[in-house]
Amino acid sequence: MGGRALASLLVSNKDKDQAMNVRPEIIVLDPAQASALSAMTFPAYRHLLNLQPQCRHLIEPDLRIIQPVVLAAIAFGQPVAMALLELPTDDHSRPELLSLYVAKLARRHGVATYLLAAVEQYLFRRGHRELLTVYMTGKPGIEYFEKALAKRNWQPPEQRMITVRFVLETLMQADWINKYKPRPGYTIGAWSDVSTAEMEALRASNANAATPWIAPDLAPWLHDANGYEPHTSIAIYYRDEIVGWLINHALDNQTVRYTCSFIRPDLAKVGGILAGYVESFARSRKAGFVEGMFVTPLRHPAMIRFAERWFGPWSSFVGQTRGSGKALSEASILAAKAVAFAFPQSTQAPTVKN
Secondary structure (H helix, E strand, O other), rough: OOOHHHHOOOOOOOOOHEEEEOOOEEEOOOOOHHHOOOOOHHHHHHHHHOOOOOOOOOOOOOOEEEEEEEEEEOOOOEEEEEEEEEEEEEOOOEEEEEEEEEEEHHOOOHHHHHHHHHHHHHHHHHOOEEEEEEEOOOOOOOOHHHHHHHOOOOOOOOOEEEEEEEEHHHHHOOOOOHEEEEOOOEEEEEEEHOOOOHHHHHHHHHOOOOOOOOOHHHHHHHHOOOOOOOOEEEEEOOOEEEEEEEEEOOOOOOOEEEEEEEEOOHHHOOOOHHHHHHHHHHHHHHHOOOOEEEEEOOOOOOHHHHHHHHHHHHOOOOEEEEEEEEEEOOOOOOOOOOEEEEOOOOOOOOOOOO
């Protein structure tokens, strides 16, 4: 991908007289090419750039295996945008767009829309009929990413989760941290120490209740089935029975996500879940984690209020997770228009080979 630096070729889009329409070349990168562009995707996904079948998150080895694919847009011999895709290795999952990045000097020229169209065509030609994406608000460039989705007629983004990030050392200075300890009758243990008999008793307790007391999407066996962070995930006991849990996942070596927390509803007002969080936070710091992330679906308004009250004042970031998708068909994958770049008339765009 040789040639003069992009900065010397792209000039202000105010230079209308020297502008011309350019169609960047779209290439599928090999591992060496993809790895060379690691700055064009999120740190949590950079291990995928070796393009080997693997789990999406490096720190969670038991998750399903996916096949990474990287497409890049090349103009003037330089990569101006990169898309990282996740292709399923099973028969029931769907492809997902993990990241889409446009180089700073190439932004606001329609490059993202152009590359997104190429991604759609690439997948359709390989037999895929739907493409999904999930992303987080509150980050630079999200507005333009959503505009590109809209231009390509993706479904309107739907809010899915509330995400709160915090530095553990900062949160541990909150005035409530030292107020919540396990009350008489309560104990806290590692989730990894929960026995088969205890898990069977938990399932039976829920199944045999007149009204099942575990929220269906917060059942612990849904969140630990594909692995979990063993040092920080905990079980909360009351009179020797499991009544609550925090099931966590490591996103990287410094960040732990508090994925699923729950306590039996009749015990929710006595601070049991807060005592569980205090214990899990302490274990997180001991395990070497620096940052924490709390997530909850929007369909749990009580948990949103919980996060706002107990974590919000100490957070470094609050945002939403949104999702969108597009059905892929012959009609829906029509190519995007040529991208208008402004550059000196004397410049010749070199041919780029894969």
